[in-house]
Amino acid sequence: MTIRRILIANRGEIAVRVIRTCQRLGVEGVLAASEADLDSMAARLADETICIGPPNSAQSYLNIQAIVAAAAASKAGAIHPGYGFLSENPKLAEACEREGLIFIGPTVEQLYAVGDKLKARAHAAAAGLSGVPGGKVVTLAEAQRLAGEVGWPILIKAVGGGGGRGMKLVQNSTQLALAMEMAAAEAQASFGDPRLYLERYIPHGRHIEVQVLGDGENVIHLGTRDCSIQRRYQKLVEEAPAPNLNDTLRDAMHGAAVAFARHLRFQGLGTVEMLVDCDRETFYFLEMNARIQVEHPVTEAICGIDLVEEQIAIAEGRKLRWKQEQIVFSGHAIECRINAEDWLHEFRPSPGRVTRAVFPVGQGIRVDTHMQAGATVPPFYDSLMGKLIVHGADRQEALQKVRRALARLEIAGVATNLPMHVELMDNDEFARGAVNTGFLERFLENGNRAVV
């Protein structure tokens, strides 16, 4: 079956991204937008725009009823949920099923399986992957005992969470009680699920993920991405493939990701996130994201594949068009997330009106953005303004390209983290490659910038 019209239930740069593929394929794109986004670039590019509610996310982008109604009203055959918002919410997928709409994403069962982080760990174990040492905790006593077993410090995580949200670092047992109370309260407020689990904290870890693609029967991987440069578990810079990773480890991670996806009979685009313990030269399963990710362009750059197109094809019930042997990786790609944040003042969000926006163009340079001069960064949503992605024949060339590209990138009217990226890309340790998750904090401290 062929999808002819897609309702894009998202905003910002990813809405533009999905629309671009729709245009390339001749598929009609209808944008579901809140009142704050009716004049956005996505709205200007879409074939139609439907207002789904006021700016407040809960009443618009998180409003399942409004989104499904918009799809029905526009006679869209499918919904693309983007990332964040409802992209991994099984209730949206269920609503689609009831209304006879195609949810462009994995099955409801798969969303439940990986959305609950404990279930995901159990599936990983069944597929032969090791999670970071740890487990479910309900009582303080359980937590004390488990933490004692796996070793301090530990991270408390929300079972219903993900994407780096709702995590607490606990150094020792005296801090545990309070941390658990706060974590449970926050988890209940943010995810509607107060359940917690804990994991050993890996101080020198690399956050490396593997992109997978499955059609319900076959699964292939599309290589690794290194996302170790994070601030408060939010990624800022990503690259593909993960640099300076020994081949045995890389192959093992590819294999593990495919095994996990196969175990679930995964249908759609997904990412298996893993933590590489640099000290022990081993890796652990962290979680699986059953949606397209912000950093997907770096994988597209090294594989030459349009991942949104593949999502649509799989949603149409088609089988994977490639076997693993046919996937060829070429060169190296780096992505910088440009956020409307003042990095000199604790990364305070800086919404407002963009007065000037100049983006670099050239061979191997890609900019995914919804910004242009005159556009606004609304205060209601995340601060991502766009992504600069460069692709070079190797990491050296990619680094040179990204430095030159950043020099030609100008945004005025709102504060951005552009200067931070300029410094980052010039940093010697980054240039050497394979930085760990503690790197950004050290980098910010060394520059005497506000770290927290």
Next chain:
Amino acid sequence: MAEIQLIDVSIRDGNQSLWGAMGFTTAQILEIAPVMDRVGFRALDFSSSTRMGIAVRSHKENPWEVIRLTRAAMPNTMLQFIGTGLRFISWELQHPDFLQLVYDRLVASGMSRFVVLDPMHDAEALLESARMLKKAGAAEVIAALTYTISDIHDDVFYANFAARVSSSPHIDRAYVKDPSGLLTPDRARTLIPAVRAQLGEKPLELHSHCTIGLSALSYLAAAELGVSALHVACGPLANGSSLPNAQRVAANLCELGHTVSIDDRALAIVADYFARLADAENLPAGTPQDYDPSFLRHQVAGGVMTTTRRQLAELGLEDKFPDVMREVVQVRAELGFPIMVTPFPQIVCTQALYNIIGDERYGNVSDQLIRYVLGKFGRPTVPVDANIKDRILSRPRAKELAGELPPMPPEELRKKFKPGISDDEFLLRATMPAEEVDAMLAAGPAQRHYNPDLQPVLKLLRELQKRPAASDIVVEKPGFRLELHSSSEREPVNV
């Protein structure tokens, strides 16, 4: 009321009919391929020997790569190759093992549907080709019934031929191929049932050119008579001497209560793309043609007429075109009424051209004509005129060509080239001049992006590049002025 599928011929037959077979580049195809894949066409008429030669010669692109890349970009629509089973790219007849290798490589590259057309309706030869294609792994093989008007080619003739070919397990379906657009709705109403009756379960398609405006109505008649698929073209590549317009055919079929499962919006995007491309490349759009009964006499197919007219224009003799077309009728009769399908229209028209511009008729003859008279293309339906035959065969060149060795098997042929080259490269080197294949390889991988709307700007930039001495350039049009002045200091540019 029937469910009718559409086969789109824009990329090959459309281009061949209206744009002198200059062919599309890889980039021009890939740009629209994803959208074409979603229209819902059953197949695309995509390539032929001739088309592959043009890729090498005119575009310096690897024809195997064009097929592979297109297949990757449109995995859900069959790509069709049309051939006679006698030759590959060059005009020489090839050894069966060589042709088997051609078919193997075509299937491996991504061709899944094959039309076999025997110009003399030689069922044995056609079925042998079909067998070889199935051996190569072809998903669908279609036997062509080439339509022409003559005392011999009546409904019984076509019904017998249909019975003969459909009895083979290697034939999946058949189609009535009408390269000159001669099929009238009235004739369709007897011919199609007669042919269908012999095909059993195997589907029948219709492919009829619009040369004299008949196909619009014959197609509608065919839809009522059990034809499963109709061949069409998109936008500017339709009408004229090409095939009917896809959008018009779909709309007409729906109007009459038939079902056509295509995405109208995607189809409109495809038509619009080709229209913008035609505009950018200064190519003419096909237009609906007036009915002209003289066509029923000379029967020359669309592309050949365009090429013949172009050749005359190059000689400054375009006014002789009507004389040439009259001579075509005479030459065809003298050669035993070959069906006017490639390569015969070319042979007949070339001779008609020579006869008109030369001092005497048959004073100058082509190698192809000599081979035809020698019987290398099979036995004509009616013998060649005895006097003409003697004149032609008494030429020294005829003796040379008569003594031409039978085609070499591929193992022997390979020895002429460097060892270790791929099958794809070998097949090109065996059938094309070395310089052309070398030039293609030297040109490197083909471009993959084409934007018709950018062509004027790119053309401007290329012209400016050719004028390095220009130090001041002004581009002006209503409401727009751009001035470029070169500075005296040369700053290094790092990109």
